[in-house]
Amino acid sequence: MKKGTWVTLGIVIGIVVLVVLALVGIYNGLVRAEETVSEAWAQVENVYQRRLDLVPNLVETVKGYAAHEQETFEGVVEARSKISQMNLSPEVVNQPELLMQFQQAQGALSSALSRLMVVVERYPDLKANQNFLALQAQLEGTENRISVERRRFNLVSREFNTKIRVFPHQLIAKWMGLQAKAYFEAEPGAAQAPEVSF
Amino acid sequence: MLKDLALFVLLFTAFSSSLYALDIPKRPSTYVTDQAGLLSPDARARLEQVLSAYERQTTNQVVVLTLPSLEGEALEDFSIRLAEAWKVGQQDRDNGVIFLIAQAEREIRIEVGYGLEGVLPDALAGQIIYQEVAPYFRAGKFEEGISRGVLAILRATQGEYQSRIVGDLRQGELTPQELEALQAQGKAVGIFVLAVIAILFVIDFFRYQRYLYDHRLYLDRYGFWEWWFRFALLLFLLSFIFRILFYTLLFSRGGYYGSRSGFGGFSGGGGSFGGGGASGRW
Numbered sequence: 065m066k067k068g069t070w071v072t073l074g075i076v077i078g079i080v081v082l083v084v085l086a087l088v089g090i091y092n093g094l095v096r097a098e099e100t101v102s103e104a105w106a107q108v109e110n111v112y113q114r115r116l117d118l119v120p121n122l123v124e125t126v127k128g129y130a131a132h133e134q135e136t137f138e139g140v141v142e143a144r145s146k147i148s149q150m151n152l153s154p155e156v157v158n159q160p161e162l163l164m165q166f167q168q169a170q171g172a173l174s175s176a177l178s179r180l181m182v183v184v185e186r187y188p189d190l191k192a193n194q195n196f197l198a199l200q201a202q203l204e205g206t207e208n209r210i211s212v213e214r215r216r217f218n219l220v221s222r223e224f225n226t227k228i229r230v231f232p233h234q235l236i237a238k239w240m241g242l243q244a245k246a247y248f249e250a251e252p253g254a255a256q257a258p259e260v261s262f
Numbered sequence: 263m264l265k266d267l268a269l270f271v272l273l274f275t276a277f278s279s280s281l282y283a284l285d286i287p288k289r290p291s292t293y294v295t296d297q298a299g300l301l302s303p304d305a306r307a308r309l310e311q312v313l314s315a316y317e318r319q320t321t322n323q324v325v326v327l328t329l330p331s332l333e334g335e336a337l338e339d340f341s342i343r344l345a346e347a348w349k350v351g352q353q354d355r356d357n358g359v360i361f362l363i364a365q366a367e368r369e370i371r372i373e374v375g376y377g378l379e380g381v382l383p384d385a386l387a388g389q390i391i392y393q394e395v396a397p398y399f400r401a402g403k404f405e406e407g408i409s410r411g412v413l414a415i416l417r418a419t420q421g422e423y424q425s426r427i428v429g430d431l432r433q434g435e436l437t438p439q440e441l442e443a444l445q446a447q448g449k450a451v452g453i454f455v456l457a458v459i460a461i462l463f464v465i466d467f468f469r470y471q472r473y474l475y476d477h478r479l480y481l482d483r484y485g486f487w488e489w490w491f492r493f494a495l496l497l498f499l500l501s502f503i504f505r506i507l508f509y510t511l512l513f514s515r516g517g518y519y520g521s522r523s524g525f526g527g528f529s530g531g532g533g534s535f536g537g538g539g540a541s542g543r544w
Binding site for chain 1: 338342383384385387388389484488492495496499502503506535536537538539540541
């Protein structure tokens with residue numbers, strides 16, 4: 065073989081190495097992006113769970129003062145149990161219909177809770193109860209956390225979806241079997257904390 | 263095409279909340295930013311001093327912002343965006359608190375960083391707003407209300423973290439164990455690299471012998487050093503790869519330490535927030 069052949073071979077090897085490095089970079093970037101989405105989803109589940117844990121305590125406290133508002137309590141308990149029955153796997157971020165169901169179930173609990181908070185307005189004694197005030201602050205804080213984490217989830221989810229649609233990434237994403245991630249949809253009012261005035 | 267359009271519309275509505283009304287003020291270099299003009303210069307300076315000393319003592323960052331108006335933006339939305347932009351609190355402790363007052367809307371919010379949610383839970387933040395701050399605001403005593411609110415926040419968060427001024431001196435250095443682990447790691451990588459080079463060299467040497475044999479009748483065959491040059495080129499490429507690997511490893515170890523806040527002025531340390539805290543009105 066001539067010297068020229070070796071030089072060509074060297075250049076070809078160099079190019080191949082660079083291409084492989086670029087591909088590895090893209091692969092890692094995609095893996096990282098997907099991990100970010102899962103983390104954001106874990107946070108979303110976390111804050112929703114926090115609200116779920118809060119509900120029994122809240123209902124008990126309100127019951128102590130407003131025993132005959134049976135209907136409202138049932139609404140809350142039912143909405144809560146519907147959510148606990150949902151079997152959520154982390155896969156939900158890949159399935160918009162499942163996420164939609166999740167969002168609807170949580171939305172039902174939100175509106176049941178706001179109905180409960182409206183009922184509370186009729187019981188001044190309850191509204192002065194320290195325990196209740198603390199629970200109410202926790203509920204408001206949790207609702208706010210939910211909207212924060214939902215927004216963050218939507219952001220990273222959108223980022224991921226853009227990433228896997230851009231050209232060279234697209235091919236690798238396909239090869240890795242990555243799917244577009246689902247979003248929460250805006251529902252005016254439903255994500256807001258129940259309005260309670262003091 | 264239609265589907266794409268539908269998707270676009272959907273996305274647009276889903277993220278339309280990202281079209282914000284009110285701009286986030288630039289991160290100040292003071293703990294107290296009084297845009298609404300509720301504080302006298304004297305009170306402002308006093309608060310500034312207290313908060314600066316407090317950070318030196320506990321590393322917790324407590325920041326006050328008063329605004330003349332939210333200009334139609336929801337308090338909580340603005341507050342969390344502010345928290346994300348200013349990054350109050352130390353990066354590894356998330357120990358920041360933002361005390362936000364919107365004058366026109368008569369709204370107050372205490373936004374609590376992740377690291378302080380334990381000592382300043384939502385219920386306590388709400389209590390501070392309704393018992394310490396709002397009564398004074400209602401009476402028009404803004405200075406008093408803000409001071410009392412800040413003091414209550416400081417009291418709640420006091421015990422959570424200790425200063426690491428001592429730790430500061432050796433921030434960025436490694437503990438002996440870490441150093442040892444790193445050295446062992448470096449040695450392993452070094453041995454591996456040397457072994458690879460040695461193996462390549464031996465293989466190449468034998469291949470050169472074979473080449474010599476095959477080309478024994480050629481006059482313009484490579485001399486050993488020419489052959490060696492080609493090998494060196496290969497090594498150069500390899501070293502390039504290893505260098506990239508090395509830097510990837512280095513940065514993935516999280517070698518970045520949050521910026522240290524200087525004495526006196528405020529500078530965000532990189533703390534994160536998750537929407538904890540409470541809102542209230544007066």
